[in-house]
Amino acid sequence: MALWGGIEAGGTKFVCAVGTGPDDIRAMERIPTTTPEATIGEALAFFQAQRRQLGPLSALGIASFGPVELHPESPKYGFITSTAKPGWRDTDMLGAFRRALDIPVGFDTDVNGAALGEYHWGAAQGLDTFIYLTVGTGIGGGGLINGRLMHGMLHPEMGHFRLPRDPRTDPFPGGCPFHGDCFEGLASGPAMEKRWGQRAESLPAEHPAWALEAHYIALALSSYICTVSPQRIILGGGVMAQRHLFPLVHAGVRQVLNDYIQAPALTEHIASYIVPPTLGERAGVLGALALARAT
Amino acid sequence: MALWGGIEAGGTKFVCAVGTGPDDIRAMERIPTTTPEATIGEALAFFQAQRRQLGPLSALGIASFGPVELHPESPKYGFITSTAKPGWRDTDMLGAFRRALDIPVGFDTDVNGAALGEYHWGAAQGLDTFIYLTVGTGIGGGGLINGRLMHGMLHPEMGHFRLPRDPRTDPFPGGCPFHGDCFEGLASGPAMEKRWGQRAESLPAEHPAWALEAHYIALALSSYICTVSPQRIILGGGVMAQRHLFPLVHAGVRQVLNDYIQAPALTEHIASYIVPPTLGERAGVLGALALARAT
Ligand SMILES: Nc1ncnc2c1ncn2[C@@H]1O[C@H](COP(=O)(O)OP(=O)(O)O)[C@@H](O)[C@H]1O
Ligand SMILES: Nc1ncnc2c1ncn2[C@@H]1O[C@H](COP(=O)(O)OP(=O)(O)O)[C@@H](O)[C@H]1O
Ligand SMILES: [Zn+2]
Ligand SMILES: [Zn+2]
Structure with missing residues (x-):
């Protein structure tokens, strides 16, 4: 069965997990939200380590704090845009993970992510x-x-x-x-x-x-x-x-x-x-x- | 080109028309909203007369005042339900027209109808x-x-x-x-x-x-x-x-x-x-x- 990666990207912490659903979370880690470089870097390190241990990931999902750009045709698709959170304005979330992990990345708001989770399993x-x-x-x-x-x-x-x-x-x-x-x-x-x-x-x-x-x-x-x-x-x-x-x-x-x-x-x-x-x-x-x- | 019928079913009047769009309305009639029997009867007479004159209608659309039942799986699909308008509670709008005209009938709220019109032509x-x-x-x-x-x-x-x-x-x-x-x-x-x-x-x-x-x-x-x-x-x-x-x-x-x-x-x-x-x-x-x- 395909293994997925997921990131709940919040203003205070990023929660990263690998698994296939609520009864099958293979690994999970909490990373404090500091600068984009440090936080994204740690998250990437987590997924790379998990890949070595658990095998390939077929896709990654990011449920992010916002505001975010969700129009696939926009040059800023997958960015956190006009946030008040220091340092995070105009951060290319989706791009950073897609480039580094080279897998398809789904991207939406934190609440749309939570909604989709409740739709599939809740x-x-x-x-x-x-x-x-x-x-x-x-x-x-x-x-x-x-x-x-x-x-x-x-x-x-x-x-x-x-x-x-x-x-x-x-x-x-x-x-x-x-x-x-x-x-x-x-x-x-x-x-x-x-x-x-x-x-x-x-x-x-x-x-x-x-x-x-x-x-x-x-x-x-x-x-x-x-x-x-x-x-x-x-x-x-x-x-x-x-x-x-x-x-x-x-x-x-x-x-x-x-x-x-x-x-x-x-x-x-x-x-x-x-x-x-x-x-x-x-x-x-x-x-x-x-x-x-x-x- | 297929010819359609449309009814804007309002609390004070029914507006009935036959045509294919804003630049091609072949016939139009206003019928005061009285009892369901009289009003629906007059509307039916209008469409039957138009069919004889203009040829067959491929479908009818009803954009109705409400509340209305819009779930196709409901036994009351196509009804005006709990309206305060005297005489109109539990009126089977869609059924009345489908039975008499024997063509497919689309049914929705008056405002959803207006929205769809603006979507296609406005x-x-x-x-x-x-x-x-x-x-x-x-x-x-x-x-x-x-x-x-x-x-x-x-x-x-x-x-x-x-x-x-x-x-x-x-x-x-x-x-x-x-x-x-x-x-x-x-x-x-x-x-x-x-x-x-x-x-x-x-x-x-x-x-x-x-x-x-x-x-x-x-x-x-x-x-x-x-x-x-x-x-x-x-x-x-x-x-x-x-x-x-x-x-x-x-x-x-x-x-x-x-x-x-x-x-x-x-x-x-x-x-x-x-x-x-x-x-x-x-x-x-x-x-x-x-x-x-x-x-
Ligand atoms: N058990 C609780 N009862 C009432 N309020 C709570 C509780 N836990 C957290 N809160 C309040 O909720 C807010 C934090 O919301 P939370 O959903 O936990 O995190 P965030 O919105 O930052 O992701 C805080 O203002 C906190 O005071
Ligand atoms: N030109 C106008 N300017 C301001 N109010 C209007 C005008 N025409 C109608 N109204 C008001 O709008 C209401 C009727 O709304 P309308 O959209 O025409 O019909 P309905 O909602 O019954 O289909 C009435 O209360 C009337 O006073
Ligand atoms: Zn506010
Ligand atoms: Zn009210």
Whole structure:
């Protein structure tokens, strides 16, 4: 069976793996994200070592932080483009790995990668239109529509539109440097930390932070539901590790939509409509393997 | 050349046509929407008369008001389902025409029809991911994503998500019976009429109504842009007949997104990114012909 390589390229670490799926990860390594030269160099060293040990790789997949260029016809295809991360602007990710490893390389956003992993092996099996949203340091979304990964003009930026905010109940003005109180500005992990003065993971389950967090997530999901009518929504990322958020989000979406859209998924079965990722922690790197597989 | 039939099935009128495209409409008729029996009966009589005169039709397309059932595997495929319009709940549109005319029938939402028309003959030629939004009696949206019409769980309901509203500058609580101040509740033609006490078409161009209307449209479009990253957005419907809204919407979207998404379409070329439909008044019925063509 063909062996693939995968890289979940994140702003704090690159997770590299070789294998064929969730039950068959042959090797895995975490590399801190420093400079492109050092980080890409270490990742290359990992794959070259694995090739010597495990045999040839038929393809590599890269699920990358962004913004990234996804149009194959662009001269910057496979680049990280206008990122604020120091040193990484205009980095030719795909090219670096393709030249050094001389194998086909699949390339997409981190969230599209995670979505593809959930599609092959997780919570989105058999669906052709669904959204994968991550609520962590940032908020980002991807998914499949009509059976293909979401691209369009660039790629979705699902954390950066405006939600209603009532300054009487939430005076925190939001933390997005571009938009203030966009979804990410209100509901990312760092936004929670700024609003409440402590890290999200240290807020107890009965803290009012969680009802407000669920409210914003419900507003955002309602907007995605009205816009693309997904068959399911998968919610991952550090903040969603708080599983008690899920029932709050279910109730919130029902309240916001108010039974306007008559679909059993939204009325009777919302607990299986808005779900955690099945692949958990490894969704990212398995997504990268799925990108390799699709190449 | 094959001749198609098309029906733009609206809540106030059915527009029926026979032809092959915008430059070749052989016959057209407007039928008031009364009961399903009477309205469908008249439409059938029109197509039967045209067949006798112009020759056989190779397919019919129906672009319908909704909600509609679009899953071919559903027993209610081709039905108008849970509409509030008296008498029309659970109407088998597709079945009625297929049985009587005995030709293939394509069926979709009115806005997906209009989008397909613009794709073949109008403002969306050559694009694979774009949105068509109508701002009229209601607000609805459709479009193509990855080259195929937007369906998903049901179909988009792009007018019914929440936007930020500042009650100090806009005390009107919104007119949607389900959501109050959703996009449609704030910005449809009837919402403008309720807010300002006169029909939208009678408000002069310098009235503050238009800046507020453009603001809400800009917020909604920004949300679609972040969610699906369309390559273009086409804005139709009665309210958008006010062409002076377009520059206001362009400026509003730029202000809301604040150059976060670095795409020339959003920065330099926004006037060709958010555009009126090319097919104008006839977008609906031409869309229905396009649905027939795609069948
Ligand atoms: N168990 C947890 N509960 C709540 N918040 C968490 C938890 N773990 C991490 N977070 C928050 O999530 C953010 C990190 O997100 P994460 O998805 O883990 O990483 P990243 O987005 O950087 O890839 C931080 O703001 C952190 O406070
Ligand atoms: N020229 C115009 N300028 C502003 N508003 C208009 C204009 N024409 C129609 N409208 C408004 O648009 C709504 C009707 O929308 P329209 O798209 O024409 O029909 P429908 O949505 O019923 O198919 C009404 O609320 C009307 O006030
Ligand atoms: Zn933002
Ligand atoms: Zn509504």
